[in-house]
Amino acid sequence: MQLYTHEESGNSYKVRLLVSFLGIEVEERRVDLMTDEQHGAEFLALNPRGEVPLLVDGDLVLADSAAILVYLAGKHPGGGWWSEEPDEQAEIVQWLAFAASWVQFGVFTARAVVSFGIPANGLPADFPHDVLAEARIRGAKSLAILDQHLADHDWLALDGPTIADVAVFPYVALAPMGDIALHPYPHVEAWIARFRALPRFVAIAGLDDPDYRRQPL
Numbered sequence: 147m148q149l150y151t152h153e154e155s156g157n158s159y160k161v162r163l164l165v166s167f168l169g170i171e172v173e174e175r176r177v178d179l180m181t182d183e184q185h186g187a188e189f190l191a192l193n194p195r196g197e198v199p200l201l202v203d204g205d206l207v208l209a210d211s212a213a214i215l216v217y218l219a220g221k222h223p224g225g226g227w228w229s230e231e232p233d234e235q236a237e238i239v240q241w242l243a244f245a246a247s248w249v250q251f252g253v254f255t256a257r258a259v260v261s262f263g264i265p266a267n268g269l270p271a272d273f274p275h276d277v278l279a280e281a282r283i284r285g286a287k288s289l290a291i292l293d294q295h296l297a298d299h300d301w302l303a304l305d306g307p308t309i310a311d312v313a314v315f316p317y318v319a320l321a322p323m324g325d326i327a328l329h330p331y332p333h334v335e336a337w338i339a340r341f342r343a344l345p346r347f348v349a350i351a352g353l354d355d356p357d358y359r360r361q362p363l
């Protein structure tokens with residue numbers, strides 16, 4: 147199995163987290179997002195979306211973190227990261243969708259603008275619309291939704307951690323890199339601490355030093 151990834155990509159980090167939790171081996175292939183390698187002919191031939199993560203397992207090519215999480219967790223049952231029950235699967239998928247919508251266009255985008263100087267999500271660097279203002283509104287709203295849910299749940303979907311938590315964790319925990327503070331959301335902060343205490347948790351740069359990549363705005 148080959149995982150095309152970049153070390154600063156939170157969507158790649160979701161997969162690296164699950165790979166570590168499951169204790170499985172993948173061959174990581176770095177795609178240099180900083181030199182736009184994702185839009186080079188070689189990578190586009192593999193993934194016309196021009197994005198990481200990408201997982202290749204024989205003939206199967208999966209070009210989305212949510213799909214990769216479902217595939218790996220489904221292939222390696224036992225850790226409780228996925229479920230065989232349709233109602234539980236639906237509860238998990240509800241949070242995968244939240245990660246790909248509210249989180250991606252909220253805290254993800256704020257981090258991309260503040261720390262990397264780009265609007266991301268396929269938009270050009272000089273996109274005239276105020277992407278950051280929109281991302282901050284979506285970011286605050288999604289953190290409030292999460293905080294309310296986590297007030298009486300330890301984990302997002304089921305009684306223990308699942309790929310729902312894996313999918314939502316990275317960009318929420320990295321929200322301060324986009325100048326979105328987490329202290330107004332104490333239940334989110336407590337969930338982040340629980341998640342970081344899981345056995346075989348691996349970190350990403352920026353979790354403890356949100357300013358390390360700050361760009362001039």
Ligand SMILES: N[C@@H](CCC(=O)N[C@@H](CS)C(=O)NCC(=O)O)C(=O)O
Pocket residue numbers: 155156157158179184196197198199209210211212246266267268
């Ligand atoms: N829906 C995709 C989004 C992936 C995504 O946003 N990837 C970013 C890195 S985190 C990327 O490769 N961006 C490259 C680009 O926009 O040029 C997923 O969940 O995997």
